[in-house]
Amino acid sequence: GGTYVVTGSASGMGAAVAKSLCGEGHTVIGVDLRDADVVADLSTPHGRQKAAEEVLAKTGGKLDGAVLAAGMGPTKGRERMITEVNVLGVTDLLTAWRPALAAADKAKVVVFGSNSTTVTPLVPRGAIRRLINGDTVGATRQILRRRGVTAPVAYAASKIAVTQWVRWQGTKPEWAGAGIRINVIAPGPVMTPLLQAQLDSPQAKAVTSFPVPVREFGTPEQLAAWVMTMLSPAADFMAGTIITVDGGTEALMRTRDW
Ligand code: NAI
Numbered sequence: 527g528g529t530y531v532v533t534g535s536a537s538g539m540g541a542a543v544a545k546s547l548c549g550e551g552h553t554v555i556g557v558d559l560r561d562a563d564v565v566a567d568l569s570t571p572h573g574r575q576k577a578a579e580e581v582l583a584k585t586g587g588k589l590d591g592a593v594l595a596a597g598m599g600p601t602k603g604r605e606r607m608i609t610e611v612n613v614l615g616v617t618d619l620l621t622a623w624r625p626a627l628a629a630a631d632k633a634k635v636v637v638f639g640s641n642s643t644t645v646t647p648l649v650p651r652g653a654i655r656r657l658i659n660g661d662t663v664g665a666t667r668q669i670l671r672r673r674g675v676t677a678p679v680a681y682a683a684s685k686i687a688v689t690q691w692v693r694w695q696g697t698k699p700e701w702a703g704a705g706i707r708i709n710v711i712a713p714g715p716v717m718t719p720l721l722q723a724q725l726d727s728p729q730a731k732a733v734t735s736f737p738v739p740v741r742e743f744g745t746p747e748q749l750a751a752w753v754m755t756m757l758s759p760a761a762d763f764m765a766g767t768i769i770t771v772d773g774g775t776e777a778l779m780r781t782r783d784w
Contacts, residue, residue, distance in 0.1 A: 527550065529585055530553070530592065530593065533558070533568065534594075534596030535562050536562055537558070537718065537720075538746050539638065539713070540596065542746035542749065543750045543753050546751070564580040568611050568614075569610040574615060574618045574619060575622075587626055588629040589623055591633055593636045594635070598611045598681075599681065599723060600678040601677055602676075602729070603677070605669055605680035608677065608681055609666055609683070612688060616688050631705065632707060634761055635709070636711055637709070638710075640712055641712045642678070643686045645775060654683050657686075658694070666680065677729075689712070692709070692766060693766040707761050708766065709768070710767070710769070712772065714744060714773050715733060716744040741773075744772070744773060749771055752771050
């Protein structure tokens, strides 16, 4: 088997992916705030550096794949932290792990985006540009200056930024050209502690009023199955692609009447 790193391995979809990888006989290095091989807080520069270094120390210099599932939902009052974890918690780690990924044969990387990147209105472009360039302070300042809801906007901005970073960086010579396949999975509502926290919050209506054509939430196992395909040789000819698995919301909201 190969060696894979999974962030957010303690819960939800990251846990489901880690379980599937272990089931196929691979070695999994889990990264999370707790219950993980590498315990680190990806919302701080120190925590990200710790995660980057401790994972590399455990790999022996070669990584067959990485799944970046650690993330925060649109929690009110946590706008800055959302951008730190969801953007830098991906880009800083992948940048540090790139040589180890390049050392493997056709390494695969899967980053968790969200279908909210395409269906959340009025996300300021300047904030997205700042996030892609790593300026979480400036981006958050711009988002908080707006009236009305800011956490869903920070969340969508973070997921748009990390998705665009994958498409921009991932197709460069250092990534796709160095044998690394990096793609994005964009889930809709999937029944995990992250979604449950939103359903239990005063903002629950923002979730339940969102139309899901198949009329049910996804399961972590369904999403893990798609991630496993994106880690398999089936993804050898796939780079910078976004796979949306969302019960039809994106199609419903972004297809016009002919
Ligand atoms: P979850 O809450 O079950 O798992 C996320 C994991 O990330 C947790 O174990 C948590 O401890 C970890 N994490 C959070 N902040 C961290 C930090 N500062 N440092 C280290 N680890 C941290 O969530 P779920 O639903 O499995 O989400 C996985 C990914 O999928 C996330 O990136 C999320 O944004 C994304 N997503 C989830 C959707 C859903 O409906 N559940 C929809 C679209 C995207």
